[in-house]
Amino acid sequence: MVKVTVCGAAGGIGQPLSLLLKLNPAVSELALFDIVNAKGVAADLSHINTPAVVTGHQPANKEDKTAIVDALKGTDLVVIPAGVPRKPGMTRADLFNINASIIRDLVANIGRTAPNAAILIISNPVNATVPIAAEVLKKLGVFNPGKLFGVTTLDSVRAETFLGELINVNPSQLQGRISVVGGHSGDTIVPLINVTPDVSAKVANISKADYDKFVNRVQFGGDEVVKAKNGAGSATLSMAYAGYRFAAGVLNSLGGASTSSSGVPDSSYVYLPGVPGGKEFSAKYLNGVDFFSVPIVLENGVIKSFINPFEHMKITQKEQELVKVALGGLEKSIEQGTNFVKGSKL
Ligand SMILES: NC(=O)c1ccc[n+]([C@@H]2O[C@H](COP(=O)([O-])OP(=O)(O)OC[C@H]3O[C@@H](n4cnc5c(N)ncnc54)[C@H](O)[C@@H]3O)[C@@H](O)[C@H]2O)c1
Numbered sequence: 405m406v407k408v409t410v411c412g413a414a415g416g417i418g419q420p421l422s423l424l425l426k427l428n429p430a431v432s433e434l435a436l437f438d439i440v441n442a443k444g445v446a447a448d449l450s451h452i453n454t455p456a457v458v459t460g461h462q463p464a465n466k467e468d469k470t471a472i473v474d475a476l477k478g479t480d481l482v483v484i485p486a487g488v489p490r491k492p493g494m495t496r497a498d499l500f501n502i503n504a505s506i507i508r509d510l511v512a513n514i515g516r517t518a519p520n521a522a523i524l525i526i527s528n529p530v531n532a533t534v535p536i537a538a539e540v541l542k543k544l545g546v547f548n549p550g551k552l553f554g555v556t557t558l559d560s561v562r563a564e565t566f567l568g569e570l571i572n573v574n575p576s577q578l579q580g581r582i583s584v585v586g587g588h589s590g591d592t593i594v595p596l597i598n599v600t601p602d603v604s605a606k607v608a609n610i611s612k613a614d615y616d617k618f619v620n621r622v623q624f625g626g627d628e629v630v631k632a633k634n635g636a637g638s639a640t641l642s643m644a645y646a647g648y649r650f651a652a653g654v655l656n657s658l659g660g661a662s663t664s665s666s667g668v669p670d671s672s673y674v675y676l677p678g679v680p681g682g683k684e685f686s687a688k689y690l691n692g693v694d695f696f697s698v699p700i701v702l703e704n705g706v707i708k709s710f711i712n713p714f715e716h717m718k719i720t721q722k723e724q725e726l727v728k729v730a731l732g733g734l735e736k737s738i739e740q741g742t743n744f745v746k747g748s749k750l
């Protein structure tokens with residue numbers, strides 16, 4: 405019996421992500437929470453002939469806490485795409501003022517109602533919202549770093565797609581054969597392409613100009629969608645796919661499968677001092693930064709280990725420089741998120 409809760413389930417990401425979760429046979433209960441239209445989306449999905457029982461939870465007013473508690477009670481996994489998306493001209497950091505308090509309050513509810521649940525954070529700016537979640541859980545005395553995941557899978561999905569186009573390989577075959585680390589915003593995103601020898605041999609022929617274009621497109625792929633949607637939001641469908649890919653990995657691990665079985669596992673933005681060997685890894689390679697996206701191996705829904713890119717992949721000089729740049733941006737966002745909770749009442 406596995407219960408999954410989606411917070412922000414009626415949104416652009418929330419709806420298709422909930423659809424994909426409804427199709428997963430491992431899910432027995434799917435609780436949809438949103439401040440609008442959660443019941444409508446739940447009624448719609450509930451007609452699909454798969455085993456998951458779908459429930460909709462929507463507060464009657466600002467003071468109503470029963471909806472969120474019902475959505476979270478007994479849940480194993482919470483996925484959070486709640487909050488506002490970007491409009492053209494905005495950076496993800498511009499979303500902080502609105503989304504920081506949404507994440508703080510949702511995660512406080514999770515900490516109080518479902519402290520053992522795995523938490524997957526999609527809401528931007530991920531580089532800061534995940535530190536917010538960690539700090540809230542620490543304050544409540546229920547932080548399990550092995551169960552807090554910043555969802556950066558869309559960066560991997562994009563890297564696979566764009567590199568596939570460049571080296572003329574079916575992009576779906578690149579899953580597990582390249583990796584993306586760092587954070588989830590502009591130059592904090594660092595694609596690593598010399599992960600397996602077969603791909604390395606192909607990327608050796610890419611020109612410098614094409615490689616630079618590839619890196620830029622992975623780092624700023626989100627802007628492409630924001631611009632094309634022209635005020636109607638940011639990536640939703642590709643994000644639902646990516647969020648589901650990551651959530652399905654966590655669900656598989658809850659069912660006993662290891663994520664390390666096929667190639668390099670997906671990365672997630674995690675609290676390094678809380679995962680085995682993470683503190684030493686960060687001190688040695690990352691200036692001691694607390695949060696960084698690395699490929700993770702899961703067991704029973706918990707991070708069992710991570711793959712150190714510097715030891716297990718052929719990192720080029722250029723990629724090392726990209727990591728250095730990423731660290732500057734990450735440190736600022738982590739501090740912003742952490743300080744926000746320190747100055748907040750839960
Ligand atoms: N991690 C990533 O790779 C990634 C990719 C795409 C988008 N995002 C982010 O995901 C977030 C959602 O994007 P979207 O396009 O789905 O936005 P959206 O506006 O379409 O949907 C957001 C939903 O959140 C709901 N919501 C707002 N406050 C809430 C609260 N307190 N509790 C529960 N639900 C609440 C809204 O009612 C809405 O239904 C944005 O912050 C966006 O930047 C992240």
Ligand SMILES: O=C(O)C[C@H](O)C(=O)O
Nearest residue numbers: 490496528626627638639
């Ligand atoms: O670009 C955005 O604001 C949404 C998301 O983070 C993305 O990468 O598409």
